[in-house]
Amino acid sequence: MLGFAVRRLMQAIVVLLVVALLSFSLFRFVGDPVNMMVGIETSIQEREALRERLGLNDPIPVQFGRFVVKAAQFDFGTSYQFHQPVSELFAKRIPATLELSFMSALFALAVGVPMGIYAGLNRESRLSKLFLSVSLVGISLPTFFIGILLIFLFSVTLQWLPSYGRGEVVKIGSWWTTGLLTWSGLKALIMPSITLGLYQMTLIMRLIRAEMLEVIRTDYIKFARARGLPDRIVHFRHALKNTLVPVITITGLQLGALIAFATITETVFQWPGMGIMFLQAVQNVDIPIMSAYLLLTAFLFVVINFIVDILYFLIDPRLRVERA
Amino acid sequence: MSVLQIKDLKVEFPGRKSTFVAVEGVNLKVEAGKILGVVGESGAGKSTVGNAVIGLLAEPGRIAEGEIYLHGQRIDSLPDKQKRRLRGRKIGMIFQDPLTSLDPLQTVESQLVETIRTHLALSRDEARARAIELIDAVGIPDAPERIKQYPHQFSGGMRQRVVIALALCAEPELVIADEPTTALDVSIQAQILELMKKLCAERNVAMLVITHDMGVIADITDHVAVMYHGKLVEYGETAQVLGHPQHPYTKSLISAVPRPDIRIERFPVVDYIEKAGAPIRQIDIATHWLGKARAYDKAEGPLLKISELGMRFQVAGSIIRSRRRYFDAVKKVSFDIAEGETFGLVGESGSGKSTIARLITGLYHPTGGSIRFAGQELTELSNRKQILAMRRQMQMIFQDPFSSLNARMRVRSIIAEPIKFHRLASSGAQVRQIVDDLLDHVGLGAAAGEKFPHEFSGGQRQRISIARALATRPRFLICDEPTSALDVSIQAQILNLLKDLQQELGLTMLFISHDLAVIRQMCNRIGVMRHGELCEVAECDALFETPEHPYTRELLSLMPSLELLSTENLETA
Numbered sequence: 001m002l003g004f005a006v007r008r009l010m011q012a013i014v015v016l017l018v019v020a021l022l023s024f025s026l027f028r029f030v031g032d033p034v035n036m037m038v039g040i041e042t043s044i045q046e047r048e049a050l051r052e053r054l055g056l057n058d059p060i061p062v063q064f065g066r067f068v069v070k071a072a073q074f075d076f077g078t079s080y081q082f083h084q085p086v087s088e089l090f091a092k093r094i095p096a097t098l099e100l101s102f103m104s105a106l107f108a109l110a111v112g113v114p115m116g117i118y119a120g121l122n123r124e125s126r127l128s129k130l131f132l133s134v135s136l137v138g139i140s141l142p143t144f145f146i147g148i149l150l151i152f153l154f155s156v157t158l159q160w161l162p163s164y165g166r167g168e169v170v171k172i173g174s175w176w177t178t179g180l181l182t183w184s185g186l187k188a189l190i191m192p193s194i195t196l197g198l199y200q201m202t203l204i205m206r207l208i209r210a211e212m213l214e215v216i217r218t219d220y221i222k223f224a225r226a227r228g229l230p231d232r233i234v235h236f237r238h239a240l241k242n243t244l245v246p247v248i249t250i251t252g253l254q255l256g257a258l259i260a261f262a263t264i265t266e267t268v269f270q271w272p273g274m275g276i277m278f279l280q281a282v283q284n285v286d287i288p289i290m291s292a293y294l295l296l297t298a299f300l301f302v303v304i305n306f307i308v309d310i311l312y313f314l315i316d317p318r319l320r321v322e323r324a
Numbered sequence: 325m326s327v328l329q330i331k332d333l334k335v336e337f338p339g340r341k342s343t344f345v346a347v348e349g350v351n352l353k354v355e356a357g358k359i360l361g362v363v364g365e366s367g368a369g370k371s372t373v374g375n376a377v378i379g380l381l382a383e384p385g386r387i388a389e390g391e392i393y394l395h396g397q398r399i400d401s402l403p404d405k406q407k408r409r410l411r412g413r414k415i416g417m418i419f420q421d422p423l424t425s426l427d428p429l430q431t432v433e434s435q436l437v438e439t440i441r442t443h444l445a446l447s448r449d450e451a452r453a454r455a456i457e458l459i460d461a462v463g464i465p466d467a468p469e470r471i472k473q474y475p476h477q478f479s480g481g482m483r484q485r486v487v488i489a490l491a492l493c494a495e496p497e498l499v500i501a502d503e504p505t506t507a508l509d510v511s512i513q514a515q516i517l518e519l520m521k522k523l524c525a526e527r528n529v530a531m532l533v534i535t536h537d538m539g540v541i542a543d544i545t546d547h548v549a550v551m552y553h554g555k556l557v558e559y560g561e562t563a564q565v566l567g568h569p570q571h572p573y574t575k576s577l578i579s580a581v582p583r584p585d586i587r588i589e590r591f592p593v594v595d596y597i598e599k600a601g602a603p604i605r606q607i608d609i610a611t612h613w614l615g616k617a618r619a620y621d622k623a624e625g626p627l628l629k630i631s632e633l634g635m636r637f638q639v640a641g642s643i644i645r646s647r648r649r650y651f652d653a654v655k656k657v658s659f660d661i662a663e664g665e666t667f668g669l670v671g672e673s674g675s676g677k678s679t680i681a682r683l684i685t686g687l688y689h690p691t692g693g694s695i696r697f698a699g700q701e702l703t704e705l706s707n708r709k710q711i712l713a714m715r716r717q718m719q720m721i722f723q724d725p726f727s728s729l730n731a732r733m734r735v736r737s738i739i740a741e742p743i744k745f746h747r748l749a750s751s752g753a754q755v756r757q758i759v760d761d762l763l764d765h766v767g768l769g770a771a772a773g774e775k776f777p778h779e780f781s782g783g784q785r786q787r788i789s790i791a792r793a794l795a796t797r798p799r800f801l802i803c804d805e806p807t808s809a810l811d812v813s814i815q816a817q818i819l820n821l822l823k824d825l826q827q828e829l830g831l832t833m834l835f836i837s838h839d840l841a842v843i844r845q846m847c848n849r850i851g852v853m854r855h856g857e858l859c860e861v862a863e864c865d866a867l868f869e870t871p872e873h874p875y876t877r878e879l880l881s882l883m884p885s886l887e888l889l890s891t892e893n894l895e896t897a
Contacts, residue, residue: 218424219419219420219421219424219425220424220425220426220427220428222380222419222425223417223419223425223426223487223490224427225380225411226378226380226411226412226416226417226419227411227412227416227417227439227442227490227491227493228408228409228410228411228412228413228439228442228443228494229412229438229439229442230408230442233438233442237430237438238427238430241427241429241430242427242428242429315429316428316429317428317429317431317474317476318428318474318476
């Protein structure tokens with residue numbers, strides 16, 4: 001187990017280094033950073049001085065090394081647009097995105113898992129058929145359309161929920177802000193979370209349903225029934241647990257996707273998260289933000305995958321023997 | 325009073341178009357401490373009887389008529405909730421495949437404890453103590469430690485013991501065992517049967533054993549019920565039914581069972597078993613394409629000579645040489661097969677029999693030793709043309725008739741493929757003619773060519789496999805457990821067919837099986853394998869009468885005795 005964790009950690013570091021190389025090369029190939037930073041009237045001497053000061057004349061491996069060391073300390077340089085440290089900009093935006101993603105994931109799991117179990121166990125019931133048809137809608141409609149639909153219904157027509165922003169936020173600690181503690185903050189979270197989580201919810205539901213149908217047919221479920229175990233134990237302790245391995249894989253990856261690709265939802269609801277910032281950065285060629293975003297995304301995926309692998313071990317005892 | 329009494333049971337499966345009656349008019353009784361065997365071939369409805377008793381009929385099956393009593397109390401009409409309370413508490417069940425009947429993600433202990441606590445009002449610690457007691461009682465050593473392990477840490481036989489412990493958790497009065505030993509090796513089977521017999525006597529449990537295996541019936545049951553097409557055809561004391569069968573179906577079933585004690589020329593094919601499958605239109609081998617071009621140069625010495633053959637698989641890879649782990653599937657095996665002979669390889673699962681077949685056909689490349697076929701060293705062949713020529717001369721028939729035929733091809737194309745591949749026929753019309761003849765000859769009829777494999781039963785598919793193997797006009801045929809997936813009556817037909825073909829075509833055969841009785845009927849000489857090594861090679865009769873190697877003796881002693889069985893209408897060789 002420990003050996004496996006260490007091996008996985010090494011692989012993770014390699015992945016992050018490769019992404020770091022990509023994100024570093026953004027600086028080299030997407031325009032000249034000096035030109036982006038200074039005005040038109042700056043003289044050539046001044047430019048050269050700046051170039052020297054920024055270390056742009058050093059050999060490339062040295063520059064890359066410096067980039068990695070700084071990135072490891074969360075120092076991604078200064079934004080071209082805002083002239084503020086990138087890490088500070090992210091610190092301001094991260095809570096909004098994480099909160100949104102977390103709520104969407106919660107929504108997706110809390111609704112998707114029970115629906116999936118129900119549809120798997122009661123294959124022929126009308127309700128499961130309804131779930132399946134609804135889930136088709138969730139899969140086939142694009143996010144922005146659902147978002148706009150919700151805004152039209154609940155903000156414009158019914159005027160129940162706010163159409164944009166995070167509402168009132170409360171500051172916790174030095175930089176974390178949360179909307180979970182105020183009424184308006186919670187109200188503001190509802191529609192974006194549903195919009196963002198709908199696709200994941202349907203995916204989880206369909207996956208669990210399919211896996212449940214598969215597991216219910218196995219001999220050990222038949223044997224569990226033949227031993228007279230109550231349905232509760234058969235369904236949840238035996239069947240559900242055996243469906244979990246694929247479900248965890250997908251859920252983990254989807255959670256990463258929720259955080260990294262909340263861009264569209266954030267745009268629709270004008271959610272002040274990283275997604276919007278990233279879009280602006282792309283429009284204004286703000287390379288430090290783009291490269292930091294790239295690294296952050298990769299980092300999130302690597303961490304999530306690592307956790308998923310560890311979870312496999314906890315769930316499935318067969319893996320423990322084979323790899324240990 | 326009988327523990328279980330079944331009166332006039334009728335089970336049906338309503339379908340959209342028609343209702344399928346799986347079981348009809350079945351009357352049975354089981355007494356405490358006695359074992360009743362229900363025997364029949366696939367589709368006879370024997371498992372349905374078991375499922376109906378325990379109340380677990382697959383959807384949409386239902387009990388249409390009849391009554392089931394447990395200790396005089398009617399149970400078939402109980403509401404679902406009360407039926408569930410009977411399961412495990414009063415009626416225990418044992419399934420066929422121990423590898424799949426335990427939840428892989430829960431320890432043995434947690435599965436036992438949850439079952440015990442469902443039925444008996446015991447604390448967690450008391451349930452644990454009882455679980456350890458049970459595991460000990462089913463003969464698993466070191467129970468307190470073993471119980472903490474997961475199912476995959478147990479071997480197949482041990483898992484079946486765990487399954488039995490689970491079925492006995494709450495001291496049921498009746499245990500239903502559905503093919504309890506079918507998935508096990510003969511030595512493990514003997515142990516499990518012994519255990520079942522012991523538990524049945526000790527705990528005074530009534531047992532209903534459902535099986536297709538006459539050996540199991542002869543070995544452990546007190547009474548036997550023979551089922552055919554959903555109906556009970558014969559029912560009585562085991563010795564009586566097996567020794568003096570009355571019903572024609574029972575007679576034909578018993579005569580189709582391969583005997584380890586006597587060698588017979590041909591399996592009697594009794595009309596009662598449908599589609600006897602004699603060749604529909606005999607072809608004259610001497611003049612037919614199939615018989616022509618068979619004039620192979622007579623090989624000097626044996627046709628196949630295997631010496632010091634070895635196969636080693638790497639099971640754990642590592643960059644460091646010393647940390648790699650290997651498994652020797654075949655260790656220095658040597659034997660010869662003479663032209664026209666049938667050589668049998670027998671052994672338990674994992675003994676390396678199938679690996680040898682794959683080495684000979686070139687599916688694996690050996691890590692040591694040599695294979696000489698008709699004087700040609702096969703391991704050194706590198707020329708594609710030579711390899712193809714060799715492959716054409718040897719063909720293989722596989723165990724599983726369901727996965728060895730391409731489901732998306734018509735039977736005609738399946739059989740024509742090797743003919744076209746090796747360019748053995750001059751025109752499309754000739755290929756067609758040959759395929760038709762082959763299908764006729766193996767007893768399927770030319771019309772079968774237009775169908776797809778799923779339209780055939782297991783035995784018919786095995787006939788297709790045989791036709792396909794013959795299509796290259798081979799001189800050497802490898803049969804890897806060709807009948808172990810089939811019912812005995814079908815097995816008898818297929819074995820007869822193979823015998824006939826061998827005589828007509830002068831084929832040389834390597835016949836691989838775990839079943840000593842089948843081996844005895846088919847082979848001239850036999851090799852016994854264990855852990856990748858060849859223990860003993862002997863003439864067929866000598867092996868059975870005077871076995872030399874201790875392992876051979878052990879295998880022979882473990883075979884269920886079939887002396888009870890009637891020898892009526894058998895022609896001994």
